[in-house]
Amino acid sequence: MDRVDRTEIRPCRAADVPLLGRHLAAPGAPTRHAERFARQEAGAGTYLLAWRDGVPVGHGQIRWDGCAAPEVRAEVGECPEFNGLDVRAGLRGQGIGTALIHAAEELTRERGGTVLGLGVGRDNPRAAALYGRLGYVPVVAYTDHWSRTDAEGRTHAYADACVFLVRTLETRNG
Incomplete structure (x- = not known):
């Protein structure tokens, strides 16, 4: 668990x-949080949440x-x-x-991982700047294809121009 100021980072329960649906609404994607939690329960991912004063304020x-x-x-x-x-x-802008990201890196290290990657939309220079400051370097351009199902059950497909960045994780001694 990592703390920034009064922020707690931990896996979703x-x-x-x-x-999450009440505090981190996902317009057009009412099942997003449940899908990510189900992926975690299946062992294919870890859904990290940031909390402040008992309220979810961020996720990845x-x-x-x-x-x-x-x-x-x-x-x-x-x-x-x-x-x-x-x-x-x-x-945003409060760490x-x-x-x-640091919590994700630590979990990756704990699982024996030596690298972590992430994608950023080409139209998101603020996020790209953050990732660069944290040591992530561009590796490959790609198109991120994804879909969301809305509250009426309609599926909407999207495609975003992105760059995948990777950071080599330093090992922790001791």
Whole structure:
């Protein structure tokens, strides 16, 4: 568990999922949090949450099997991927995203991993700058294809131009 100021970072629990929908709404994707928690329960990921004063304020998911994009897999294989990083509006720039990334890095190290990757949209220079400051370097451009199912059950497909970045994780001594 990592703390930034009064922020607690920990994996999602079953009892958290209903709270996430109320505090970290996902417009057009009412099942996103449940899907990420189910991936965690299946052992394919870890859904990290940031909390302040008992309220969820940010999240991100480690996909232990890596990015699904063929361009990325061809370049980095099954490098664990940290994706879906988001911090509640009004709280960005306060170190919450950085704390989530550091927690993902620590969990990756604990599992014997030596690298962690993440994707960033080409239209998101603020996130790209953060990742660069944290030591992530661009490896490959790719198109992120994803979909969401809305409250009416309709599936919407999206494609975003992205860059996949990787950071080699230093080992912890002692």
